[in-house]
Amino acid sequence: MTTNTAQIHETKQGYFGQFGGAFVPPIIAEKLQTLAEEFYKIKTDKSFEKEFTDLLKNYVGRPSSLYFAKRLSEKVGSKIYLKREDLNHTGAHKINNTIGQILIAKRMGAKTILAETGAGQHGVATATAAALFGMECKVFMGAKDIERQALNVNRMELLGAEVVSVKQGQGTLKDAVDFALGYYIEHSDAYYLLGSAVGPHPYPEMVAYFQSVIGKEARKQFLEAEGKLPDSIFACVGGGSNAIGLFKEFLKDEKVKIYAAEGSGEGLESGKTAATLNLGKRMIFQGSDSICLADENGNPVDSYSVASGLDYPGVGPEHAYLNEIKRVEYHGITDVEAIEAFRELSRLEGIIPAIESSHAVALAMKLLKNKDETAIINLSGRGDKDVVRF
DSSP: OOOOGGGOSOSBTTEETTEEOOOOOHHHHHHHHHHHHHHHHHTTOHHHHHHHHHHIIIIIOOSOOEEEOHHHHHHHTSEEEEEEGGGSTTSBTHHHHHHHHHHHHHHTTOOEEEEEESSSHHHHHHHHHHHHTTOEEEEEEEHHHHHHTHHHHHHHHHTTOEEEEEOSTTSSHHHHHHHHHHHHHHOTTEEEOOOSSOSSTTHHHHHHHHHTHHHHHHHHHHHHHHSSOOSEEEEEESSOHHHHHHHGGGTTOTTSEEEEEEEEETOTTSSOOOOHHHHOEEEEETTEEEEEOBOTTSOBOOOOOSSGGGOOSBOOHHHHHHHHTTSEEEEEEEHHHHHHHHHHHHHHHSOOBOHHHHHHHHHHHHHTTTOOOEEEEEEOBBOGGGTTTO
16 A cells, blocks of 8 residues: 555645535535634634543543454454444444534534434434533434434433434435524524534534544543554445544554455445446535545435435545545445454454444454454444444
8 A cells, every 4th residue: 555644634724635624605605604714713722622531531532442353353353452432432433533523512612503414323322412511402313324323312302402304305314404503503602512523614523633642542542442554444424424534543654554444335336336536527515625425426415324324425524535545445335245254253242333333343344354453443333333233
């Protein structure tokens, strides 16, 4: 793999190479400019850092453990560690970002928190953070995903959030984002707490900043356990927040191979897939210049994956950039492969992973077979929500 690590940086505000930016109506542009200014302020604010760090420790339960998966390692033929984001409060990595952004929303005087969700984990994490600070919360979720993730819908409502069913389009994550953005335009006192490293600037940079705690912890923990860096790291990618959170801290380590698993659904050639970086085209999509699944005329098309959190036709601009410079390899994992990995990890380690995370497990099992290498898999969430389906 050839790459130039000197290139791995934000080339100008809001851009990663040629990808990124904020392509939005003027009314949102003004809001995003204010948000960006607040974000850059908190990055150097010691009182914000203290409050954020204290909440991650005492409320979220960080640091999450780096667990040596002995039986999985024996089966695969490589030494595999799991970064246990499933052990966080609410059961996924999403809480890292929602705690960070809710603190910004509080500083900006927001009264209502808006969010979109696919698998429901970001919705649960947002509802949790809103409840913690006594804020009203509306979560937009595709009608199809509401059916697929009923447990998380119940959790959001128990936490006091209003779950708004989005019936337009396919009723999946893309449609929930569209609807949430529309509501955001019309309600000036609301704060849009975007859940992944997608959309217009400053969201991709901001979400990556709050999720980078994953990679910082994992790097330190692995060095303590093995006395060296891993040969490779793995994560699943839909929009890309859990992956960029792990990858950030390793990007400049040229000897560390970085792999990401996209949901290829029924296969890359099937037409029913969410493998954006394998099959997509560059375009402006939901406020950002990035890569999106498209038809022959260059128009966005619907995605498909068994994993609601990966069922998204776009991807974050930083992932588009890392793919372009070949620092990260993005592989498609089918529904069948992910479900098998879901069952295999459950049987071997007594850990039930989210079906999204299972894509990363499946890719690692495939690429590390009899390699006698060391690796980290980001276990981005737990699979309670998926048990009745698989």
